[in-house]
Amino acid sequence: MLPRAHRLTDGRGFTHAVRRGRRAGGRHLVVHLWEPADHSEVPARAGLVVSKAVGPAVVRTRVKRRLRHLLRDRVGMLRTGSILVVRALPPAAEASSQALGADLDRALSRCTTTPAGASA
RNA sequence: CGAGCUGGCCGGGCGGCCGCGUGACCGGGGAACCGGUCCCGAGGAAGGUCCGGGCUCCACAGGGCAAGGUGGUGGGCAACACCCACCCGGGGUGACCCGCGGGAACGUGCCACAGAGAACAGACCGCCUCCGGUCCUCCGGGACCGGCGGUGAGGGUGAAACGGUGGUGUAAGAGACCACCAGCGUCCCGGGUGACCGGGACGGCUAGGCAAACCCCACCAGGAGCAAGAUCAAGAGGGUGGCUCCGCGCGAGCGGGACCACCUGCGUGAGCGUUCGAGGGCGGCCCGCCCGAGUUCGCGGGUAGAUCGCCAGAGACCGCCGGCGACGGUGGUCCUAGAUGGAUGGUCGCCCCUCGCCGCAAGGCGAGGACAGAACCCGGCCUACAGGCCAGCUCGUCCC
Numbered sequence: 046m047l048p049r050a051h052r053l054t055d056g057r058g059f060t061h062a063v064r065r066g067r068r069a070g071g072r073h074l075v076v077h078l079w080e081p082a083d084h085s086e087v088p089a090r091a092g093l094v095v096s097k098a099v100g101p102a103v104v105r106t107r108v109k110r111r112l113r114h115l116l117r118d119r120v121g122m123l124r125t126g127s128i129l130v131v132r133a134l135p136p137a138a139e140a141s142s143q144a145l146g147a148d149l150d151r152a153l154s155r156c157t158t159t160p161a162g163a164s165a
Numbered sequence: 166c167g168a169g170c171u172g173g174c175c176g177g178g179c180g181g182c183c184g185c186g187u188g189a190c191c192g193g194g195g196a197a198c199c200g201g202u203c204c205c206g207a208g209g210a211a212g213g214u215c216c217g218g219g220c221u222c223c224a225c226a227g228g229g230c231a232a233g234g235u236g237g238u239g240g241g242c243a244a245c246a247c248c249c250a251c252c253c254g255g256g257g258u259g260a261c262c263c264g265c266g267g268g269a270a271c272g273u274g275c276c277a278c279a280g281a282g283a284a285c286a287g288a289c290c291g292c293c294u295c296c297g298g299u300c301c302u303c304c305g306g307g308a309c310c311g312g313c314g315g316u317g318a319g320g321g322u323g324a325a326a327c328g329g330u331g332g333u334g335u336a337a338g339a340g341a342c343c344a345c346c347a348g349c350g351u352c353c354c355g356g357g358u359g360a361c362c363g364g365g366a367c368g369g370c371u372a373g374g375c376a377a378a379c380c381c382c383a384c385c386a387g388g389a390g391c392a393a394g395a396u397c398a399a400g401a402g403g404g405u406g407g408c409u410c411c412g413c414g415c416g417a418g419c420g421g422g423a424c425c426a427c428c429u430g431c432g433u434g435a436g437c438g439u440u441c442g443a444g445g446g447c448g449g450c451c452c453g454c455c456c457g458a459g460u461u462c463g464c465g466g467g468u469a470g471a472u473c474g475c476c477a478g479a480g481a482c483c484g485c486c487g488g489c490g491a492c493g494g495u496g497g498u499c500c501u502a503g504a505u506g507g508a509u510g511g512u513c514g515c516c517c518c519u520c521g522c523c524g525c526a527a528g529g530c531g532a533g534g535a536c537a538g539a540a541c542c543c544g545g546c547c548u549a550c551a552g553g554c555c556a557g558c559u560c561g562u563c564c565c
Contacts, residue, residue, distance in 0.1 A: 053506070092506065102212090103537055106510095114511045117184070125410065126423080142511070 051120045053092030053128060062092075062128040067156035071148035073137040074112075077130040078123075078156045089123035091116050094132040104138045111142045115149055123157070 053059065066079030093112055095105045112131055123129060137145065 059506080094506090101537080106538060110510055114184075117511090 051090055053090040053130070059092055059094070059130055062130040063132075066128065066130070069152040069155040070134075071152050073134055073140045073145055073148045074152065075132040075134065076149070076152040076156060077132070078153070079128045080124050080126070080157075089120055089125055089127040089129065091120050091123075091129040091131065094130060095137075096133075098135050099133050100135075100138045108133050108137050108145075111145055112149075115142065115146045119149065119153065 053062075062077045062079045066077040069076050069078075093109050093116075095109050095112075097105070099105055099108060112133065116129075116131065120129070131149070140148075
């Protein structure tokens with residue numbers, strides 16, 4: 046699970062990331078990533094959106110748990126101050142953790158700008 | 166052994182690595198918070214939200230009309246539309262199962278299709294008397310055609326055709342009359358707390374179904390719901406501290422930024438009383454009563470956040486006593502989820518069960534293992550569910 050500091054817990058953060066952030070999609074999910082223009086010292090935060098289209102409650106919680114565990118290993122690589130929202134698509138219900146992780150990595154690499162430290 | 170009925174229970178197990186939530190303890194800190202150890206952490210339906218309660222707030226002047234729920238009897242329960250036992254009706258050889266089980270000889274309404282006729286019944290075929298005509302005749306009458314009538318016994322339709330069987334009677338027939346039977350009503354006797362059961366007498370000969378159609382009868386019921394509700398509190402300025410990031414410096418450190426906590430003062434005006442008052446509330450409507458946006462004047466502290474509510478309870482387990490049973494009484498032991506963008510997991514290995522393929526076999530490989538995720542808490546109902554375990558009972562067959 047995600048440590049508390051990396052959780053996105055307010056609705057404004059969600060709308061901000063979805064409206065302003067860069068977007069990249071895969072077969073199972075869509076990623077919205079907003080990165081701050083200037084330096085920020087807030088830890089990067091991540092949130093999940095799993096709608097009822099994905100499935101009933103049991104399926105939705107399973108998808109959310111898998112995604113949270115996958116995000117735990119990746120949220121540290123994001124630039125500080127970033128807001129990441131991962132939206133699950135209906136095919137995610139049938140996907141394995143491995144498949145979800147591959148999709149997540151592909152989408153993240155496409156919408157991440159040059160990492161803060163690497164470009165310099 | 167085979168087929169079946171009923172009740173109860175389980176609903177994958179073990180381990181490695183990496184994590185999350187509540188709480189307790191220890192350490193650091195003024196606090197926020199950080200680190201460590203330990204405990205606990207989804208279901209039989211957590212589901213549908215269909216009933217009943219607890220809890221909370223509001224309403225508790227009244228009267229009239231309208232309107233909801235329940236429906237055999239007796240118990241159980243905090244309460245129920247639930248549970249138990251019994252009664253009645255129906256099904257099964259049986260164990261047992263099913264029942265939306267008050268009133269249709271008060272009123273209104275409906276009863277498809279078929280059928281002549283479907284609720285003050287009804288003449289299509291048929292049967293019968295009489296009248297007219299034609300024909301035949303062994304002169305008694307008969308056949309056919311038409312007409313006025315009689316007939317609900319027979320045919321045929323239907324879920325259902327206005328009791329059944331036998332007789333008297335008649336032109337033919339009919340509860341028109343009689344006997345028995347079924348059913349109905351009234352009364353009496355006996356049994357039962359009661360629903361009701363058993364028996365007898367008399368009566369009129371017969372009365373269709375639907376009340377989850379209106380309706381009538383009896384009983385029950387204020388409204389809304391934890392987003393209930395309660396408490397503290399916005400926001401931005403300054404200061405101090407914590408934590409973290411960036412820059413500079415060899416370094417102690419310095420400067421800047423985000424967030425959090427505390428202190429300090431600044432400060433928008435929620436609310437209350439009052440004048441006039443659109444409108445609203447009192448479960449729906451009317452009378453009646455109450456409140457009241459906005460506005461005049463006056464007095465003055467709170468919606469976006471946080472905390473509580475929020476988990477020790479009609480509590481769980483094990484005995485003993487009473488009861489056919491639901492259940493009640495009593496003794497002991499235990500503490501057993503409380504999240505809030507929402508924890509209760511992710512991943513890997515072994516085992517178990519089922520299926521498929523390969524193999525003589527040991528075994529190997531692959532696929533699958535249901536329904537489903539707490540959100541204030543209980544008692545029920547209903548619905549979904551791979552597979553499995555236990556107990557009691559019934560019927561059939563065989564053996565002793």
